[in-house]
Amino acid sequence: xxxxxxxxxxxxxxxxxxxxxxxxxxxxxxxxxxxxxxxxxxxxxxxxxxxxxxxxxxxxxxxxxxxxxxxxxxxxxxxxxxxxxxxxxxxxxxxxxxxxxxxxxxxxxxxxxxxxxxxxxxxxxxxxxxxxxxxxxxxxxxxxxxxxxxxxxxxxxxxxxxxxxxxxxxxxxxxxxxxxxxxxxxxxxxxxxxxxxxxxxxxxxxxxx
Amino acid sequence: xxxxxxxxxxxxxxxxxxxxxxxxxxxxxxxxxxxxxxxxxxxxxxxxxxxxxxxxxxxxxxxxxxxxxxxxxxxxxxxxxxxxxxxxxxxxxxxxxxxxxxxxxxxxxxxxxxxxxxxxxxxxxxxxxxxxxxxxxxxxxxxxxxxxxxxxxxxxxxxxxxxxxxxxxxxxxxxxxxxxxxxxxxxxxxxxxxxxxxxxxxxxxxxxx
DNA sequence: CGGAACTTTGAGTTTCCTCAAAAAATGTGG
DNA sequence: CCACATTTTTTGAGGAAACTCAAAGTTCCG
Numbered sequence: 001x002x003x004x005x006x007x008x009x010x011x012x013x014x015x016x017x018x019x020x021x022x023x024x025x026x027x028x029x030x031x032x033x034x035x036x037x038x039x040x041x042x043x044x045x046x047x048x049x050x051x052x053x054x055x056x057x058x059x060x061x062x063x064x065x066x067x068x069x070x071x072x073x074x075x076x077x078x079x080x081x082x083x084x085x086x087x088x089x090x091x092x093x094x095x096x097x098x099x100x101x102x103x104x105x106x107x108x109x110x111x112x113x114x115x116x117x118x119x120x121x122x123x124x125x126x127x128x129x130x131x132x133x134x135x136x137x138x139x140x141x142x143x144x145x146x147x148x149x150x151x152x153x154x155x156x157x158x159x160x161x162x163x164x165x166x167x168x169x170x171x172x173x174x175x176x177x178x179x180x181x182x183x184x185x186x187x188x189x190x191x192x193x194x195x196x197x198x199x200x201x202x203x204x205x206x207x208x209x
Numbered sequence: 210x211x212x213x214x215x216x217x218x219x220x221x222x223x224x225x226x227x228x229x230x231x232x233x234x235x236x237x238x239x240x241x242x243x244x245x246x247x248x249x250x251x252x253x254x255x256x257x258x259x260x261x262x263x264x265x266x267x268x269x270x271x272x273x274x275x276x277x278x279x280x281x282x283x284x285x286x287x288x289x290x291x292x293x294x295x296x297x298x299x300x301x302x303x304x305x306x307x308x309x310x311x312x313x314x315x316x317x318x319x320x321x322x323x324x325x326x327x328x329x330x331x332x333x334x335x336x337x338x339x340x341x342x343x344x345x346x347x348x349x350x351x352x353x354x355x356x357x358x359x360x361x362x363x364x365x366x367x368x369x370x371x372x373x374x375x376x377x378x379x380x381x382x383x384x385x386x387x388x389x390x391x392x393x394x395x396x397x398x399x400x401x402x403x404x405x406x407x408x409x410x411x412x413x414x415x416x417x418x
Numbered sequence: 419c420g421g422a423a424c425t426t427t428g429a430g431t432t433t434c435c436t437c438a439a440a441a442a443a444t445g446t447g448g
Numbered sequence: 449c450c451a452c453a454t455t456t457t458t459t460g461a462g463g464a465a466a467c468t469c470a471a472a473g474t475t476c477c478g
Contacts (some may be wrong), residue, residue, distance in 0.1 A: 031319045032408055039322040041315050056301075056308040062315055084301045088293040091300055092265075095293075098307040099265040105314040106250050106271055111238045111320040112365030113248040117466075149424065158322030163466050165426060181475065182424075192344070197242055204266070326434075359454065372434055374458060390443070391456075 003070040004149075009066040010051055016154075017054025019073055022046050025070035026147050030155070031062045040156040042104055043067075043128060046135045049097050055080055068147045100203070107198075112158050115196065117167045120157045123196035125177055128168075129186040130201055143178070143185040150179075211258045212236075212279040216358075216407055219260055219273040226263025231255050234279035237354050240271045251270035251313055252337060254275075254311040258306050264289055278290045288301070290299065296373075309412070313321040314408075321367050326376045329366045334386055339410055352387075352394040359388075 005113070012031065027044040033057045044050055054060035055077045074157075084091040099200060104127075116190045124177070128146050136145045154164035171177045176192050178185040186192065193200060210229070212218045219226070221240065236253040242302040250271060253259055263269035264286045313336075320332045337355050343394045363373035377393075380386045387394040387400050395401065402409060 017390060029315075031315060033323060034326045035406075037323040038318040053308045053312055056305050057312065061411075063310055084297040084304075088300065091297065091304070092290070092293045094266050095307060098304060098311060099262045102307060102311055102314065103262055103266065103270055105311065105322070106238075106240060108318055109321065110242070110248040111315065112240060112260070113364075115247040140227070151424080153323075155329065158468055161424095162468080163424090166466095169426080179425080185245050187301065195359050197244075202270075213450080360456080369435055370456095371436080371458090374456095375434095388457080 001072045001074050003064050003066045003072065005070075007070075008063055008065045009070075009158075010054070010060060012060055012063045014054060014060045015058070017051050017058075017060050017077065019052060019055040019072040019077055019080065020050040020075065022048050022050060023071040023073055023107055026067040027064055028067060028148075028152065028156075029062050029064050029069055038083075038155045039158065040152060042101065042108065045129065045131050047139075048141075049052050052094070054100060058138065069154070104201070107201075108156075117157065117159055117163060118170060119196045120155070120159070121153065121164070121167045121171060122176070122192045123198050124153065124156055125171070125184060125186055126189050126192035126196055127190040133189075134201070134203065143187050145180070146184045146186065146188075147182065148184065149182045153184075170186070210282050212275040212281065214275050214277050214279075216384075217272055217274045217281075218279075218281075219263070219269060221269055221272045223263060223269045223300075224267070225344045226267075226286065227285055228261060228289065229284065230282040230394040231257050232280040232282055232307040236273055236279055237276060237357075237361065237365075238271050238273050247364045248367065249361060251317065252340065253309065254340050254346075255309075258303065261303070261307060261310075263408070267410040276361070313410070317365075318371060326368055326372060327348050327379060328367070328405045329400045329418070330362065330373070330376045330380060332361065332367055332383070332384050332407050334393060334395055335398050335405055335407055336410070337403035338398040338401070343410070343412060344397075352396050353398075354389070355393045355395065356391065357393065358391045362393075 022044055024046050026049070029041040029044065030038055031041060032038050043066065050064055083094070088139065107127070111120050114124060125146070132138060132144045132146060146169050150164050150168060151161055153168065154161045157164065159167070168177070168179065171192070172179060176188045176189060220397070232255055233255050236259070238250040238253065239247055241247050253273065259273055260269065277396045282287070297314060315334070317348060320329050324332060334355070338353050342353065359373050359377060360370055362377065363370045366373065375387070377388065381388060382399070385397045387396060
């Protein structure tokens with residue numbers, strides 16, 4: 001299955017939730033408040049599972065939207081029981097992915113709760129850079145390019161679009177990032193992580209799904 | 210196994226991570242930045258699993274501290290493989306718990322990113338109240354009592370202790386909570402949820418571990 | 419080429435923070 | 449049970465961070 005950039009392909013409340021594996025492209029998970037405030041929860045990259053909450057618990061409480069053209073592999077939900085029954089190794093891998101997601105959310109919570117705007121922005125871009133590199137998106141010549149707008153950054157960091165712009169400008173002026181059209185190039189991931197006081201994900205092994 | 214109130218019984222970086230089930234008591238998971246800023250990630254109640262990240266991925270990236278005297282049941286990590294191999298139903302329950310934790314963290318992120326101080330405080334107390342009731346802590350006469358200090362609330366909401374105090378006072382003045390010693394009584398959980406614009410957890414079924 | 423979406427900037431306001439200190443509750447040892 | 453140290457809660461005042469409003473540039477896309 002494929003999805004266009006900007007397409008919301010899983011929505012909150014969906015009861016017939018499907019489970020997907022991302023083969024290529026970028027997406028993000030988000031929730032909204034009634035008055036339109038949006039919070040981006042995490043980003044989805046190749047190798048990630050999408051819709052596990054819906055499949056395991058029965059209903060989705062967040063939505064997922066594509067940031068770039070996306071290629072997905074669909075899993076029927078009822079086959080999850082079969083997977084646990086007959087493929088314990090794969091079942092463990094699913095749980096490994098869930099634990100890794102939990103760990104990323106822990107990091108995001110630390111950021112939103114206790115880092116300043118500048119630290120938060122540096123953290124986010126260092127994080128996305130590390131994730132992009134870990135799935136092989138850094139192999140092209142030059143810096144890694146992340147497909148998002150400043151509105152996405154604002155809705156991830158819990159900041160207004162105006163303050164986000166001013167904060168990203170500081171990182172740009174330090175030569176750590178560059179903003180191009182609707183994407184961000186990370187020029188110095190090490191320094192970004194240092195500004196944020198972030199240790200990195202530290203993911204030695206990971207299962208292939 | 211038991212733990213005293215205030216005891217940190219799992220620490221960040223622990224490599225020989227164990228897996229626990231909580232039988233009774235309250236605890237919380239947290240992370241710290243180098244300069245001492247602390248962020249509480251989530252609360253742990255009876256029926257919760259503690260240390261799954263360490264068991265599945267291999268290293269803990271957060272710590273866990275008791276809020277009240279705690280009774281725990283220890284699981285050896287290597288028995289997790291055996292569980293996945295021979296008890297697919299239980300393995301699924303472990304994954305269910307991981308998905309539920311992920312969902313709670315999603316809610317917390319929405320709160321930290323997009324809710325005001327008052328909304329955040331109302332959300333947190335409605336959330337903790339709902340969790341307490343769901344494990345049967347509401348059966349004693351009178352309101353549910355949650356064992357924490359305002360410093361814990363501040364470190365959960367990402368606010369200073371001073372602003373937290375002023376915010377909780379507003380909720381007290383509205384008659385929604387009462388602060389007693391080092392604990393909080395929830396007097397009107399419905400109104401708290403309404404102030405927060407929060408729908409509740411919505412947990413029809415749950416596995417028994 | 420023209421409209422829409424996105425980025426940038428400035429000005430004034432609100433929310434939340436820090437500092438400082440007092441008041442209240444809790445715990446401890448005699 | 450009381451005196452004392454410690455922790456927790458409360459209050460006030462001034463400052464910093466982030467927000468809203470408004471508008472001008474830019475870039476993107478059909």
